[in-house]
Amino acid sequence: MLRLFPYAKNYRKEIILGPTFKFLEAVFELFLPLLMARLVDQGIQQQNWTVIWQMTFWMILASITGLLFAITCQYFSSIASQGFGTELRNQLMEKINRLSHRELNYFGSNTLITRLTNDINQMQLALAMVIRLVVRAPFLSIGALIMAFYIDWQIGLIFLAILPIFSLLLFLLIRFSVPLFRLVQQQLDRLNQLVAQNLSGVRIIRAFNRQEREVDKFQQQSDALNETYLKVTKLSIILSPLTTLVLNLGIIGIFMIGGFKVELGHLQQGEVLALVNYMNQMLLALIVVSNLVIIFTRAEASAKRINEVFDLPISLSEKDEPTMPRQVRGEIIFNQVDFRYSPEHGRALRKVSFQIPAGAFLGITGPTGSGKSTLTQLIPRFYDIDTGEILVDGINIKDWPLDYLRRQIAFVPQKSVLIRGTIRENLQWGKETATDADCWQALELAQGAEFVRLLPDQLDTLIVEGGKNFSGGQIQRLAIARALIAQPKILVLDDSLSALDYQTDWLLRQNLRKIPATVLLISQRVSSIQEADQILVLEKGRVVGLGSHLDLLQQVPYYQEIVHAQEEGESNA
Numbered sequence: 262m263l264r265l266f267p268y269a270k271n272y273r274k275e276i277i278l279g280p281t282f283k284f285l286e287a288v289f290e291l292f293l294p295l296l297m298a299r300l301v302d303q304g305i306q307q308q309n310w311t312v313i314w315q316m317t318f319w320m321i322l323a324s325i326t327g328l329l330f331a332i333t334c335q336y337f338s339s340i341a342s343q344g345f346g347t348e349l350r351n352q353l354m355e356k357i358n359r360l361s362h363r364e365l366n367y368f369g370s371n372t373l374i375t376r377l378t379n380d381i382n383q384m385q386l387a388l389a390m391v392i393r394l395v396v397r398a399p400f401l402s403i404g405a406l407i408m409a410f411y412i413d414w415q416i417g418l419i420f421l422a423i424l425p426i427f428s429l430l431l432f433l434l435i436r437f438s439v440p441l442f443r444l445v446q447q448q449l450d451r452l453n454q455l456v457a458q459n460l461s462g463v464r465i466i467r468a469f470n471r472q473e474r475e476v477d478k479f480q481q482q483s484d485a486l487n488e489t490y491l492k493v494t495k496l497s498i499i500l501s502p503l504t505t506l507v508l509n510l511g512i513i514g515i516f517m518i519g520g521f522k523v524e525l526g527h528l529q530q531g532e533v534l535a536l537v538n539y540m541n542q543m544l545l546a547l548i549v550v551s552n553l554v555i556i557f558t559r560a561e562a563s564a565k566r567i568n569e570v571f572d573l574p575i576s577l578s579e580k581d582e583p584t585m586p587r588q589v590r591g592e593i594i595f596n597q598v599d600f601r602y603s604p605e606h607g608r609a610l611r612k613v614s615f616q617i618p619a620g621a622f623l624g625i626t627g628p629t630g631s632g633k634s635t636l637t638q639l640i641p642r643f644y645d646i647d648t649g650e651i652l653v654d655g656i657n658i659k660d661w662p663l664d665y666l667r668r669q670i671a672f673v674p675q676k677s678v679l680i681r682g683t684i685r686e687n688l689q690w691g692k693e694t695a696t697d698a699d700c701w702q703a704l705e706l707a708q709g710a711e712f713v714r715l716l717p718d719q720l721d722t723l724i725v726e727g728g729k730n731f732s733g734g735q736i737q738r739l740a741i742a743r744a745l746i747a748q749p750k751i752l753v754l755d756d757s758l759s760a761l762d763y764q765t766d767w768l769l770r771q772n773l774r775k776i777p778a779t780v781l782l783i784s785q786r787v788s789s790i791q792e793a794d795q796i797l798v799l800e801k802g803r804v805v806g807l808g809s810h811l812d813l814l815q816q817v818p819y820y821q822e823i824v825h826a827q828e829e830g831e832s833n834a
């Protein structure tokens with residue numbers, strides 16, 4: 262946990278001043294019972310109005326000053342803990358953004374969300390508590406003990422006797438509740454994952470009529486969480502009255518021995534009241550210490566989860582002095598490329614070699630799982646290859662500045678994701694400065710202008726989360742327009758025309774031929790790629806054919822099979 266506190270380095274002043282003010286408040290709090298003792302013994306009992314007024318004045322002043330100090334501490338602790346949380350969140354987000362897809366797959370999005378939100382909140386709370394209580398609570402408990410000895414050392418011994426019993430009770434509370442709180446955190450995590458999964462898959466859950474089962478699953482998790490909370494509550498139901506009992510026994514002890522001493526004239530009544538106050542202060546401060554231990558243990562678990570992300574080495578490295586290409590054209594060369602997603606997976610690509618000249622149109626086909634998407638994801642370095650090399654414009658992609666390389670490549674994935682916002686805002690993801698004219702031009706090229714023009718709000722039409730207010734084909738065309746507006750030198754379309762009717766598919770492909778970019782189009786439909794300059798056929802991660810439609814028809818058995826199968830399918834339809 263301590264490793265994360267350097268993220269609060271910009272708030273050093275607040276972290277020092279906060280506890281200082283809290284300490285001063287505690288000093289005032291510690292002196293209040295003494296003032297009260299004087300008020301009772303020298304003022305009220307002896308009917309000395311000067312002392313009564315003086316003590317009342319000092320007590321009010323001490324209380325108000327203490328309050329002002331407490332507010333000041335609260336102010337500093339809020340600034341420091343919020344600032345620390347924000348810095349930590351930004352740094353974590355920055356690290357997540359630098360992770361390659363390999364590392365993102367390893368964590369999964371749900372747990373990253375929990376780490377960015379709940380875990381960072383726990384750290385924020387821990388820092389706020391450090392500032393507010395870490396100095397005050399131990400100071401008050403030790404200070405109250407010393408004050409008790411200062412008033413009467415024999416009664417001070419009662420304090421010393423009560424201390425270990427009370428500490429033992431608090432130790433038991435910590436000992437049994439900390440594992441339960443850890444369990445609560447794990448169960449909350451599982452519940453969060455379930456909620457995220459349910460919300461993102463709500464349509465498929467309904468389509469398969471699995472609502473009841475999903476509700477049951479949720480209820481089971483929720484009940485398990487409830488049970489753990491109940492166990493924590495039961496623990497405090499047993500231990501809270503016990504701590505109150507010990508406190509009251511201490512107070513009875515003070516009254517009994519104090520009463521005797523008052524009778525004998527060795528102690529005054531006001532001093533007995535002050536001792537009762539000190540007993541309260543000492544034991545309440547110890548309860549605060551035990552709460553602090555619980556908060557820190559929860560923060561420790563959160564810190565571990567946050568550090569897991571910070572500690573994960575980023576597999577994508579960038580050269581200190583990358584090579585900047587003189588002119589970006591879009592030529593792509595794969596040279597003996599081998600790739601596997603992780604050591605436990607088999608090779609997704611095996612010794613893949615091919616070359617595409619700048620501005621060419623490459624069709625990519627092959628059975629499902631043959632490595633088509635994998636191949637295209639390697640060009641913008643979403644993953645790094647194991648052996649071989651990939652060159653763009655003659656430069657190894659590992660030598661390009663990563664950000665610059667990615668800016669040359671526009672990617673339309675299989676499942677296009679539109680963000681919540683207007684159509685214009687979505688298109689401007691491709692180019693922030695895009696004007697309305699740019700948007701319409703990109704929409705024309707993507708065969709999307711016609712349907713957008715018919716919408717009442719046109720470019721201002723709001724796209725709901727995930728683009729659910731548009732059809733599959735409309736989403737694909739908006740995603741293609743978003744990619745085209747960036748004017749990339751390499752355009753990758755991963756099965757992105759699959760939801761379009763044949764005519765729109767054809768028109769769009771004609772437009773794609775006009776743009777000054779190398780186009781890689783993955784498709785299972787032979788009709789979509791047969792006019793490509795070259796077609797790459799993959800099977801089980803290997804290149805089994807590269808050439809024009811006619812070349813492949815003569816040379817590659819797999820290609821012949823799919824062409825015949827699709828021709829038959831169309832004539833039967």
Ligand SMILES: Nc1ncnc2c1ncn2[C@@H]1O[C@H](COP(=O)(O)OP(=O)(O)OP(=O)(O)O)[C@@H](O)[C@H]1O
Pocket residue numbers: 366602603606609627628629630631632633634635636
């Ligand atoms: N993130 C991943 N982690 C592990 N293995 C993966 C991952 N993505 C794909 N694979 C595996 O890599 C191989 C190639 O997958 P890829 O998605 O590239 O195939 P594809 O030809 O594009 O298939 P499709 O036509 O179904 O989209 C498959 O065996 C697949 O299971």
